[in-house]
Amino acid sequence: MEYSQKNQNISDLSVNFGNKFLSKVYGWMILALFLTSLASYAILSTPSLQAFFLGNMLLVWVLMFVELGLVIVLTRKVESMETSTAALVFLVYSILTGITITPLLYYYSEATVFMAFGVSAGMFAGMSAIGYFIKRDLSGMGRFLMMALIGLIIAMVVNIFISIWWPQTAWGFSFALSCLAVLIFAGLTAYDTQKIKKIGESIEHDPSRHQNIAIICALTLYLDFINLFLNMLRIMGRNN
Incomplete structure (x- = not known):
């Protein structure tokens, strides 16, 4: 009885920590989404910034490659980074995303963007919420969605050539x-949420470590949301 109660207490502590x-x-x-929105709003509402970034697409492409580099650094080095460094890289990335998606937002009406x-x-x-509350293991769905995402990326590359000829x-x-x-990305949101919940319940109680892991997990959900929003x-x- 005591052993069962002890296991229950440990389980409750794990869930609370998660x-x-x-x-x-x-x-x-x-916070990252706020900075992304702020960066885009600042450019779109300031004529001089709008002219600078929308008139210099080469710079925007360069910033996209910088974004890619930051994601690679963060995903590979996050656990060995100082928390302040990991946070800075993530927040700089979110600001750059706000800058690089602005040329796309410019072509849509304000009402369409907000909607x-x-x-x-x-x-x-x-x-x-589904990913958090559902009891079923979504690992199988996650693997399928990742394969589907790879197929989607290939199809997008093919569509570039299709747009040239047809x-x-x-x-x-x-x-x-x-x-x-x-x-x-809707499916990945559920899968990633469940995965992050499990990480939170199993992670070591080491504040210096779980802060960094929280940042990389936030990046995962951030990317899910941004891609969901852009699509x-x-x-x-489509009629704009």
Whole structure:
């Protein structure tokens, strides 16, 4: 009886710690989304910044490669980094994302952007809740979705060439790919949430370590949301 009670107490402590860890993850993610939104808003609402970035697409492409480099560094070195360094890299990445997605946002109406953001936020929250509360192991679904994501990336590359020779066909293909991407990233949101919840429940009680892991987990959910939003924007703004 005492042994059973002891195991129950350990399980409760693990769940409580996991919930606190997940709160940290969402906190970092929300902060990153705020900085991304702020960067985009600053450019779109300031004529001089708008002219500078929208008129210098080469710089935007360079910043995209910088973003890729930051993600690689963060994913490979996060556990050996100081927490302040990991946080700085993540937040700089979120600001750069705000800059690099601005040329895309520029072509859509303000109402479309806000509507796409709201729908994406609602879908993200719903799928994240499913991932948190569902008892079924989503690992199998996660592997399938990752393979689907690889296929989606290949299809997007193919669509670049299609757009050169058959632009009318490419439009319909792009729309279909955006719909598929929304489904994939919605599913990944549920899978990643469940995975992060399990990480939080099993992680060592070492504040210096779980802070860094919370940041890389926040990056995972952040990327799910950004990709969900951008593809939802393409779907809802297809007539812009």
